[in-house]
Amino acid sequence: MTRPPTAAQRRVIDAADPVTGRLRGTDAQLAALVTRGLAFRHPRPPHDHFLTPAGHRIRESAPEVLEPAAEAPASAGVFTARIGGEDLPDAGPARTREVHSAWQGLLELRRMTNPDGSVDRPCGWERTHLVRAAALALEAAGHRPAGRDTEGYRVRTTPQPEAVAVRTPDEESLRACAGTLERAGWQVSEHKEPRTAASYLLASPRRT
Numbered sequence: 001m002t003r004p005p006t007a008a009q010r011r012v013i014d015a016a017d018p019v020t021g022r023l024r025g026t027d028a029q030l031a032a033l034v035t036r037g038l039a040f041r042h043p044r045p046p047h048d049h050f051l052t053p054a055g056h057r058i059r060e061s062a063p064e065v066l067e068p069a070a071e072a073p074a075s076a077g078v079f080t081a082r083i084g085g086e087d088l089p090d091a092g093p094a095r096t097r098e099v100h101s102a103w104q105g106l107l108e109l110r111r112m113t114n115p116d117g118s119v120d121r122p123c124g125w126e127r128t129h130l131v132r133a134a135a136l137a138l139e140a141a142g143h144r145p146a147g148r149d150t151e152g153y154r155v156r157t158t159p160q161p162e163a164v165a166v167r168t169p170d171e172e173s174l175r176a177c178a179g180t181l182e183r184a185g186w187q188v189s190e191h192k193e194p195r196t197a198a199s200y201l202l203a204s205p206r207r208t
Helices: 007-014 027-035 053-060 093-113 124-128 130-140 171-183
Strands: 039-041 049-051 154-157 164-167 186-192 199-205
Touching (some): 007 027, 007 053, 027 039, 053 124, 093 130, 124 130, 130 164, 130 171, 130 199, 164 171, 171 199
Antiparallel strands (some): 154 164, 164 199
16 A cells, blocks of 8 residues: 655645646655655756646545645635636736636646647546636636626536536527637537527547
8 A cells, every 4th residue: 555645745745736736845855756656857947846647636635734726715826717606806917817827737737648748638637627627728718707696607517427518698608618618629519408498518528
C-alpha cells in the first residue's frame, strides 16, 4: 500500500493550481513529490512542476484541513468556472482576466497530458470535471452565465456518462454555445425536453 503524503507534502498538493495542477514549493518538496510519482517536472523552461494524475487524485480526496475547491467562496481566491445560477456579482475586468488565465492553463494541461500533445480536444482532467470544464469553455468564449435573476447559460450533470446538459434562454444563444463547445473539442447534439419541448444541448468531451 502506498504511503500517504506527509502533511507538508499535502499542503503543497492542496495549493496546486486548480486547473493546471502547477505546484509551488521548495526544491526538496517538489523533488520528493516527483520521486513518489505525484508530480513531474516540465522539460521546457521554466521547468515548472505539475501534478500527475495520481497527484490530482490525492488533491481531490478529502483534505485534512482545507475545504474542497469547488465549495470555496469566491473571496477565498480559488478560481471556479461559473456553471450558471450562482448568486455572484457581474463579471468585471478582473474576472475576465481570471477566466482567460484559467483557459490558457487548461490548454497547457491538454498539451502536457494528451498523449500526442493535442490542445484541440479535452484531457483527462476535463473528463473528471465535466461541468466545470464545459462551463470554463463557455465563459472563456464570452458567453454569459445565468445569475439568480439574469438569463444566461446553465451547465448541469446528466445521468449519461461523460455528458453534460447546457440550457440557454433562447435558440440563438444555444446554437452559439454549441459552436463554442465544438471548437473546444466537445461533441454536441441538440435535444428537446419531453414535457416542454424546450431545446437543450448534450455535450461530451471528444476522444479523437
